[in-house]
Amino acid sequence: MNHPESQQPSTPKSMADVIDLPKDQRQIVNWIIRQKKVTLAEIVDYTKLTEQAIQENIQILISAGFITEMQENGIVFYQTCLNQTRKSKLSQQIWDNL
Amino acid sequence: MSKIISIHSFRGGTGKSNSTASLAAIVARYGYRVGIVDTDIQSPGIHVLFGFDEQKIEYSLNDYLWGKCRIEETAYNVTSVLQKTGKPNSQIYLIPSSINAKDITKVLREGFDFNLLNDGFQELIETLNLDYLFIDTHPGLNEETLLSIVISDILVLILRPDRQDFQGTAVTVEVARRLEVPKMLLLINKALPALDFDALQQQVEKTYNAPLAGILPLAEEMIQMASSDIFCLRFPDHPLSKIMEKVAQMLI
Numbered sequence: 001m002n003h004p005e006s007q008q009p010s011t012p013k014s015m016a017d018v019i020d021l022p023k024d025q026r027q028i029v030n031w032i033i034r035q036k037k038v039t040l041a042e043i044v045d046y047t048k049l050t051e052q053a054i055q056e057n058i059q060i061l062i063s064a065g066f067i068t069e070m071q072e073n074g075i076v077f078y079q080t081c082l083n084q085t086r087k088s089k090l091s092q093q094i095w096d097n098l
Numbered sequence: 099m100s101k102i103i104s105i106h107s108f109r110g111g112t113g114k115s116n117s118t119a120s121l122a123a124i125v126a127r128y129g130y131r132v133g134i135v136d137t138d139i140q141s142p143g144i145h146v147l148f149g150f151d152e153q154k155i156e157y158s159l160n161d162y163l164w165g166k167c168r169i170e171e172t173a174y175n176v177t178s179v180l181q182k183t184g185k186p187n188s189q190i191y192l193i194p195s196s197i198n199a200k201d202i203t204k205v206l207r208e209g210f211d212f213n214l215l216n217d218g219f220q221e222l223i224e225t226l227n228l229d230y231l232f233i234d235t236h237p238g239l240n241e242e243t244l245l246s247i248v249i250s251d252i253l254v255l256i257l258r259p260d261r262q263d264f265q266g267t268a269v270t271v272e273v274a275r276r277l278e279v280p281k282m283l284l285l286i287n288k289a290l291p292a293l294d295f296d297a298l299q300q301q302v303e304k305t306y307n308a309p310l311a312g313i314l315p316l317a318e319e320m321i322q323m324a325s326s327d328i329f330c331l332r333f334p335d336h337p338l339s340k341i342m343e344k345v346a347q348m349l350i
Contacts, residue, residue, distance in 0.1 A: 033249065
């Protein structure tokens with residue numbers, strides 16, 4: 001385990017969190033963002049890492065809340081589940097005046 | 099194979115929109131189908147360069163992000179700006195952001211779905227059969243710009259010969275490397291003609307360990323034009339346009 005947040009997703013992960021990931025995990029997440037959804041075989045083909053190493057990293061990324069596993073017609077895919085919106089923290093009073 | 103090209107800078111006022119418009123126009127002139135998305139939702143403006151009347155914008159990128167329309171409904175064919183300089187296949191589509199104050203504050207207040215933006219880029223490429231999609235970004239680093247960078251095939255980073263720009267660009271270069279952008283080009287803009295361009299090029303390439311696509315001189319004509327037109331189309335023989343032409347060839 002080379003990522004401290006591998007056990008439980010605490011807060012939703014964002015693009016900014018991707019930057020701080022270890023290289024191999026970052027490479028996987030970057031690739032999935034570009035491809036939208038990928039199979040394990042596609043990740044192996046792209047990263048040239050061993051299947052075992054990728055599976056370990058995938059489990060870490062799933063636990064940390066960066067990616068999610070899904071099935072379509074019996075095929076397992078991975079896709080990102082990054083925080084999708086960035087809402088304002090400015091007080092409602094200010095917005096009401098606009 | 100379509101390419102996504104993000105034009106970005108760490109600081110504002112570097113000439114991102116002017117450069118995006120010129121590069122997109124030059125690429126289109128070669129006979130390509132080009133899209134330009136104004137993702138600077140907080141401070142949109144590239145539509146002005148295309149002489150776009152904002153009153154005639156029925157749907158903007160904002161409407162797509164709020165689920166009011168399909169992304170292709172926000173694309174406006176602005177190929178006419180090429181006049182007769184394009185080839186038969188040349189096409190330029192502009193996807194503007196809203197310049198309505200309420201729409202801008204709504205985005206600031208509520209945010210938007212970043213994944214939807216990514217989906218929209220892909221849909222645009224497919225439905226408009228684009229060869230190139232240019233993304234005019236918001237300056238600095240935030241969630242939208244990180245997304246634009248990570249999905250780009252080419253990232254063009256614009257900076258001025260200015261110490262604040264140099265420092266901020268170093269941060270952006272580091273982030274782009276961590277996001278594994280396949281190709282990154284630096285572009286210096288607004289350089290005083292009196293500067294030693296060769297020395298500047300060497301300094302920049304050594305500092306960032308990245309190729310410098312070109313150095314654009316500060317041009318009085320650009321200031322006089324005041325965003326009323328696309329520089330490279332208005333002044334095709336200007337030294338700045340010649341450099342921009344070389345930069346565009348690095349994108350193709």
